[in-house]
Amino acid sequence: TMVVTESQDKMYYPPDDLKRDAHVPDFNSYLALYRKSLENPEAFWKEVADDFFWKKPATGPMLQYNFDVTIGNIYVKCMEGAKTNMCYNVLDRLVRERNLGEKVAYYWEGNSPDHHMAITYSQLLSQVCRCANVLKKMGVKKGDRVSIYLPMIPELVYTMLACARIGAVHSIVFAGFSSESLCERIMDAQSSVLVTADGVYRGEKLINLKQIADEALEKSNIMTDFMSGICSLFWCVQTPWDSECDVWWEEVMRDSPEECEPEWLDAEDPLFILYTSGSTGKPKGVLHTVAGYLLYTSLTFKYVFDHHHDDVYWCTADIGWITGHSYITYGPLANGATSVLFEGIPVHPHVGRFWEIIEKYKVTKFYTAPTAIRLLMKYGREPLQKYDLSSLRILGTVGEPINPEAWQWYHEAVGKGRCPVVDTFWQTETGGHVLTPLPAATPLKPGSATFPFFGVEPTILNEHGEELEGEAEGYLVFRRPWPGIMRTVYRNHERFENSYFKKFPGFYVTGDGCRRDKDGYYWITGRTDDMLNVSGHLMSTAEVEAALTEHPAVAEAAVVSRPHKVKGECLYCFVSLKDSREFTHTLVEELKRLGKIMRRILRQIARNEKDLGDLSTLADPKVVEELFSQRCEAA
Numbered sequence: 001t002m003v004v005t006e007s008q009d010k011m012y013y014p015p016d017d018l019k020r021d022a023h024v025p026d027f028n029s030y031l032a033l034y035r036k037s038l039e040n041p042e043a044f045w046k047e048v049a050d051d052f053f054w055k056k057p058a059t060g061p062m063l064q065y066n067f068d069v070t071i072g073n074i075y076v077k078c079m080e081g082a083k084t085n086m087c088y089n090v091l092d093r094l095v096r097e098r099n100l101g102e103k104v105a106y107y108w109e110g111n112s113p114d115h116h117m118a119i120t121y122s123q124l125l126s127q128v129c130r131c132a133n134v135l136k137k138m139g140v141k142k143g144d145r146v147s148i149y150l151p152m153i154p155e156l157v158y159t160m161l162a163c164a165r166i167g168a169v170h171s172i173v174f175a176g177f178s179s180e181s182l183c184e185r186i187m188d189a190q191s192s193v194l195v196t197a198d199g200v201y202r203g204e205k206l207i208n209l210k211q212i213a214d215e216a217l218e219k220s221n222i223m224t225d226f227m228s229g230i231c232s233l234f235w236c237v238q239t240p241w242d243s244e245c246d247v248w249w250e251e252v253m254r255d256s257p258e259e260c261e262p263e264w265l266d267a268e269d270p271l272f273i274l275y276t277s278g279s280t281g282k283p284k285g286v287l288h289t290v291a292g293y294l295l296y297t298s299l300t301f302k303y304v305f306d307h308h309h310d311d312v313y314w315c316t317a318d319i320g321w322i323t324g325h326s327y328i329t330y331g332p333l334a335n336g337a338t339s340v341l342f343e344g345i346p347v348h349p350h351v352g353r354f355w356e357i358i359e360k361y362k363v364t365k366f367y368t369a370p371t372a373i374r375l376l377m378k379y380g381r382e383p384l385q386k387y388d389l390s391s392l393r394i395l396g397t398v399g400e401p402i403n404p405e406a407w408q409w410y411h412e413a414v415g416k417g418r419c420p421v422v423d424t425f426w427q428t429e430t431g432g433h434v435l436t437p438l439p440a441a442t443p444l445k446p447g448s449a450t451f452p453f454f455g456v457e458p459t460i461l462n463e464h465g466e467e468l469e470g471e472a473e474g475y476l477v478f479r480r481p482w483p484g485i486m487r488t489v490y491r492n493h494e495r496f497e498n499s500y501f502k503k504f505p506g507f508y509v510t511g512d513g514c515r516r517d518k519d520g521y522y523w524i525t526g527r528t529d530d531m532l533n534v535s536g537h538l539m540s541t542a543e544v545e546a547a548l549t550e551h552p553a554v555a556e557a558a559v560v561s562r563p564h565k566v567k568g569e570c571l572y573c574f575v576s577l578k579d580s581r582e583f584t585h586t587l588v589e590e591l592k593r594l595g596k597i598m599r600r601i602l603r604q605i606a607r608n609e610k611d612l613g614d615l616s617t618l619a620d621p622k623v624v625e626e627l628f629s630q631r632c633e634a635a
């Protein structure tokens, strides 16, 4: 079904120089491998696993699963019976067996261009072992959770790999989240240690992380008893301190030994929890396990970025999101890659910062978000012209649909028309890319994530759960697992089954809408649930509504998404105030009487779309006119 035929869409073909030494050099090779991955998954994944170290081989098949709630519990298992360690595979294996000790793992580039350092694989290994010993000394054992609230500094990578080494489960909370969000995540994970920093500059703005962390711990008062903090000092002077439970990073790391035997884990032991927004408002602790996640992130990284040993790869995401977990830490390290680890933001100290860094490190593969591209587009091509971007070979995007205009600009202005743009569709839940082009194999259509990755079998369903063939639009679902798919929602398997498997038994439901065109290309059309995507970050309308109604003045709130030029989508909030005269009280009452607020109509009001269709279910359709007349333009 996936033959590339004559098409009216403009196609971009892979450049010849890329094909010459590519892992997957043409579309037929992709098709052959893809077929093998579906027809003989056992042999396909076995070959991938052969690259890695197994303390004990698997006793079960490469993949076992049930995706049908009507049959029994949902489960996925990869390489049951095998014993291994993630940290050993991404560090020791390379240093010991591949002789990569002296190779740079990360070029760390600070928020300020004056701060930078290179970290080799062997340096990384010894820092990780030290940190692992520190955690052990603090009483952290296999299976314990460690919350990490750190900015994009090397210590973040050390800590996550230290957890992986001793079998502790890391739960990273993006260091831009509030104390409430941090508290909620610490409580849900029942972490015994929190690792944070005193503070960080993001652009010109100072964020006092330790203070926020303290607030979070105060809110979760049951935790303070067994919570210890490790802190690293950077630029702030006045750090709030409680010597009963806080310890300084530098002090404990200094005396910690550089040798640490890895904990040999079962293939299906948890590796990490990462929270993602859920449509009910409460975040879901997405759980990933060791072996499957290793196989999947390493293979997607290798093929999607066509990795070669002399590459310098840069993913601009924050490790606090899944993109950073899979494609800054685990995927690149598993391949022995050299990456840039960037602490700052695209526009500090100037709007050419990205391009300056690409020139400085001669970046060959560059992976960013459509929202960043749209932001930088606003400044035109002039900031790019000062820098030599000729090292670039492949460009990537992730996080949200990319509009063809931004795609074109990325391709022409940044890639000078020489570099394929891989538009990678995936989710926190999928662990790695699931729909994506392969840069030397797939003819591209701007805005399409093109075709499934190996082992992934997508299909499109209509509202009744019927599969749609050929050209079609509907719900994007997957018929079977691949090794990197999530295993459960932490401590809530029922929620896992209800969120992803209930609606259409037999399928994993992504929550995204999708169109398949006549050439078989997949196009993500956006969320089908009450979720929205602001600057590549997924959030639920319920979550925002709950936050709004917490304010004492607010009686009710409804939140919908509205397209935004740079952010992709933005929040459009309808708020009714308690006892307010100005905000036409009657109108608020009318809305309340509706019972269930008609979100479709609110969305259209937000977008100023006047053709509203059937309004007969509304108690008072005049409300709609009033809302239109009070529309305000978003910034």
Ligand code: PRX
Binding pocket: 276, 322, 323, 397, 398, 399, 400, 401, 402, 423, 424, 425, 426, 427, 428, 429, 449, 510, 511, 512, 524, 526, 527, 533, 536, 537, 538
């Ligand atoms: O709606 C899709 C959108 O982001 C959602 C997943 O968000 P999250 O779990 O935070 O992970 C983001 C990074 C992988 C998806 O359900 N999304 C992600 N990538 C794309 C995308 N939408 C369109 N095109 C993409 N390439």
